[in-house]
Amino acid sequence: MIYETIVSSISDNGVPHVTPFGIRMQDGLVVIAPFKPSTTLSNILSTGHAVVNLTDDVRIFAAPLAGKPIIDLTTASKINGVRLTDLLAHKELKLVKFEDDETRPQLFLEIVHEEQHQPFQGFNRAQAAVIELAVLVSRLKRLPLEKICGEMNYLTIAIEKTAGPKELEAWGWLVEMVENHKAALRSENLA
Ligand SMILES: Cc1cc2nc3c(=O)[nH]c(=O)nc-3n(C[C@H](O)[C@H](O)[C@H](O)COP(=O)(O)O)c2cc1C
Structure with missing residues (x-):
């Protein structure tokens, strides 16, 4: 495990x-x-x-x-x-x-x-979704863009239904990383 x-x-x-x-x-x-x-x-x-x-x-x-x-x-x-x-x-x-x-x-x-230091508060689906996207972002250069975008779309459901402010902030940083990566790939293709 x-x-x-x-x-x-x-x-x-x-x-x-x-x-x-x-x-x-x-x-x-x-x-x-x-x-x-x-x-x-x-x-x-x-x-x-x-x-x-x-x-x-x-x-x-x-x-x-x-x-x-x-x-x-x-x-x-x-x-x-x-x-x-x-x-x-x-x-x-x-x-x-x-x-x-x-x-x-x-x-x-x-x-x-x-x-x-503090007690466990229970599972939260948005937290799990952020961790999943973080794993994908840590492999941004090694994974196909379609896989990352497809999984991100699915993970968005848990974010929309269950996120609090911390989860939304973390999610926003990671989405920005994916968007920057997409822009970099686009400019590579144009060059
Ligand atoms: C949830 C999660 C788990 C990770 N687990 C590992 C791991 O087991 N081994 C690894 O090399 N990187 C792992 N990574 C990626 C590292 O955090 C990241 O690549 C980091 O830069 C490791 O290199 P560093 O020691 O130079 O910081 C994980 C990332 C996330 C988001």
Whole structure:
């Protein structure tokens, strides 16, 4: 089972990096599998630490893809790292095993500390729709445009029926990314 989360890490000289990752659990360890190249991968390999942040604010999934930095960060309690300030829960992690691979290595991390900050409020279809579109946007250059537009049309139903202001804001950023991509393809075709 894959859980969609936000992974925060820091570089050797303390620069924070925050980005969405699907993680899985294996034998009590958190497994993160970044495609190379990845800033998250370099950061975890150099510091040995990361934080998994659990949030229902889907703007945090969309913002890194739309080039909007996440600035509301707090120092982690037990490791050399940062976490989102406003979130449901977080897990502070220590790297214990690394399986390298040409395209997608696997990082195995032990949970050294975890905290619950706010209760889970229930599922929301618009949040799921934003996460689906975020995955498509993270693969914008590798997926056919027709697939992205077709799925976006379907996902719009959940947005129209169930979104709140945060979901609408995140959705808007992602739609803009798709529109910019479409415009770039059009001008490539004209050139
Ligand atoms: C919901 C979601 C899950 C993602 N899961 C992964 C993942 O498991 N591995 C990965 O390499 N990128 C994943 N991505 C894409 C990364 O967030 C994005 O490409 C990011 O830039 C990773 O590279 P970085 O470490 O250099 O930031 C995911 C994106 C979304 C929206």
